[in-house]
Amino acid sequence: MRIAGKILVSTYALAVYGFIFLPVIVLVLFSLQATSFPIPPFTGPSLRWYEAVLADARLTSALFNSVLVALLSSALAVALGFLAAWGFARYHLPRSGLMRGLITLPLTVSYLIIGMGLLILFNAAGIPKSLIVAGIGHVVINLPLCFAIIYSQMGDHQVNIERAARDLGAPEWKVLFLVSVPVLWPAIFASFFLSMTFSWDEFVISFLLTRFDTTLPVEIWNLLRSGLNPRTNAIGSLVFGVSIVLALLLELAFLRRSRR
Amino acid sequence: MNESPPGRLLPWALVTPAFLWTLVFFVLPFVAMAVLSFLEHGGGRATFDNYRQFFDNPSYWRAMVNSLEVTLTVTAISVLIAYPFAWILAEVVPPRLQRLALVLAILPFWTSYVVRSYSWLLVLAQNGVVNQALTGSGLVDAPLQIANTRAATVIGFVHFFVMLLTLTIFANLKQLSPSYRRAAADLGAGPVRTFLHVILPLTLPGIMVGAFLTFVLAIGDYITPQILGGNNELLMPQLIMMQIGRRGDFPLASALAIILMVVVTIAYLFCARWLKIERA
Numbered sequence: 001m002r003i004a005g006k007i008l009v010s011t012y013a014l015a016v017y018g019f020i021f022l023p024v025i026v027l028v029l030f031s032l033q034a035t036s037f038p039i040p041p042f043t044g045p046s047l048r049w050y051e052a053v054l055a056d057a058r059l060t061s062a063l064f065n066s067v068l069v070a071l072l073s074s075a076l077a078v079a080l081g082f083l084a085a086w087g088f089a090r091y092h093l094p095r096s097g098l099m100r101g102l103i104t105l106p107l108t109v110s111y112l113i114i115g116m117g118l119l120i121l122f123n124a125a126g127i128p129k130s131l132i133v134a135g136i137g138h139v140v141i142n143l144p145l146c147f148a149i150i151y152s153q154m155g156d157h158q159v160n161i162e163r164a165a166r167d168l169g170a171p172e173w174k175v176l177f178l179v180s181v182p183v184l185w186p187a188i189f190a191s192f193f194l195s196m197t198f199s200w201d202e203f204v205i206s207f208l209l210t211r212f213d214t215t216l217p218v219e220i221w222n223l224l225r226s227g228l229n230p231r232t233n234a235i236g237s238l239v240f241g242v243s244i245v246l247a248l249l250l251e252l253a254f255l256r257r258s259r260r
Numbered sequence: 261m262n263e264s265p266p267g268r269l270l271p272w273a274l275v276t277p278a279f280l281w282t283l284v285f286f287v288l289p290f291v292a293m294a295v296l297s298f299l300e301h302g303g304g305r306a307t308f309d310n311y312r313q314f315f316d317n318p319s320y321w322r323a324m325v326n327s328l329e330v331t332l333t334v335t336a337i338s339v340l341i342a343y344p345f346a347w348i349l350a351e352v353v354p355p356r357l358q359r360l361a362l363v364l365a366i367l368p369f370w371t372s373y374v375v376r377s378y379s380w381l382l383v384l385a386q387n388g389v390v391n392q393a394l395t396g397s398g399l400v401d402a403p404l405q406i407a408n409t410r411a412a413t414v415i416g417f418v419h420f421f422v423m424l425l426t427l428t429i430f431a432n433l434k435q436l437s438p439s440y441r442r443a444a445a446d447l448g449a450g451p452v453r454t455f456l457h458v459i460l461p462l463t464l465p466g467i468m469v470g471a472f473l474t475f476v477l478a479i480g481d482y483i484t485p486q487i488l489g490g491n492n493e494l495l496m497p498q499l500i501m502m503q504i505g506r507r508g509d510f511p512l513a514s515a516l517a518i519i520l521m522v523v524v525t526i527a528y529l530f531c532a533r534w535l536k537i538e539r540a
Binding site for chain 1: 270271272273274275277278279281282283285286287288289290292293296341344345348349352363364365367368369370371372373374375376378379380381382383385388389419422423476477479480481482483487497500501504510513514517520521524528
């Protein structure tokens with residue numbers, strides 16, 4: 001009976017792992033064959049399509065754009081989120097709950113609707129589509145996340161350290177940058193990399209708000225028109241690799257926090 | 261605290277940038293969208309036609325029904341698959357391996373939506389892995405048409421949300437104090453009764469949070485149904501994008517988006533009693 005239970009449990013767990021990994025394995029495996037259709041049977045390893053993808057100027061410039069938008073929009077989202085979190089946690093502001101609620105509200109609205117709203121606003125203001133406009137959209141989706149993460153990590157024990165710094169004569173800006181930022185570093189680090197992954201993977205806002213110069217997910221979307229295509233496998237595998245690196249950095253940031 | 265004027269201004273200087281950003285780039289666009297939804301396409305006259313169209317046109321109405329059917333199916337299947345899986349990770353896997361097991365279980369979660377949906381297209385295509393395995397083993401005579409159907413959309417969604425729900429349910433199970441289980445055992449309950457009367461009710465709030473998240477994210481997603489389901493039947497996000505893309509009809513798109521948001525709000529009110537998110 002116990003053995004039967006163990007077999008059942010292991011089979012179930014393996015089946016779910018199989019389901020979770022099936023598409024990723026198929027994606028990566030068939031990016032590594034030279035034929036022009038990424039379908040079975042597997043015909044041996046080849047880096048042909050990776051070479052093709054890296055030689056494709058549209059894809060490489062989209063990759064560069066994606067990195068740029070992810071870095072800048074995440075940095076801005078973390079900066080705004082951190083300052084606001086610090087302000088709300090350390091000072092008594094009137095209607096603080098309402099304002100905090102407003103800042104976290106975009107978390108509940110789908111990216112499609114956020115992107116559409118921005119498109120309507122910028123259309124009305126006569127501002128053309130561009131990477132900058134898409135970057136603004138990415139800050140809108142990531143700011144509430146950064147704010148919520150950093151705010152939740154602000155405990156009262158940090159107040160005492162800040163008070164000590166003030167008592168020793170540190171001006172407020174020094175308390176902020178030399179005491180609070182280092183103490184909250186794991187939360188800042190985590191929210192930055194989480195924002196990076198979300199911006200890096202984000203499609204619908206970039207799709208609506210950019211035109212010719214665009215981000216990698218939109219360029220991949222354009223590739224999809226040609227159906228199953230080994231180039232899509234190769235670039236998709238590369239994107240997956242980058243996302244995994246970001247996720248692992250995030251995991252490290254959280255591990256560092258939990259060890260303290 | 262500090263009573264000097266610059267000291268009183270400082271807290272405002274800290275929170276104003278984030279507040280203004282949200283106001284200008286989130287609230288204002290939403291207001292613009294709401295106003296636009298009451299305007300005529302092309303002309304500027306006020307009208308209820310955009311909303312009336314939704315209720316009059318059966319194909320628009322159908323998109324909402326499709327969306328609700330797909331989303332509820334996905335939520336139910338995902339919870340049913342994820343709960344036992346999260347339970348195995350939390351209770352059966354040895355503690356020192358749990359972190360690794362969980363990180364592995366959500367690794368593909370980090371792939372971009374577009375790439376993940378494309379990967380499922382590879383798996384489910386007419387000449388893809390699943391069909392070649394099925395025909396090769398003689399289980400079916402002709403390849404199954406899975407891609408470009410509702411089944412493909414559901415599979416793509418379930419894949420994503422099983423990972424998300426595993427994460428939330430796992431966290432929930434780990435938070436349970438072992439003393440509940442011991443108390444149940446002391447009072448003579450077997451493993452099945454302990455699970456049904458103690459563990460399951462205690463993890464229900466976590467399940468509801470996860471299910472609500474699944475509902476919200478799935479009903480607003482354009483990518484998965486567009487890539488996997490194709491254009492045979494439309495879900496709400498596809499209908500909205502179609503108004504923007506092909507027809508440039510922003511007022512109608514706005515009205516449809518607002519109707520979608522109302523549905524999500526109703527779902528929120530329905531789940532609200534379980535969704536009291538606690539502050540650390």
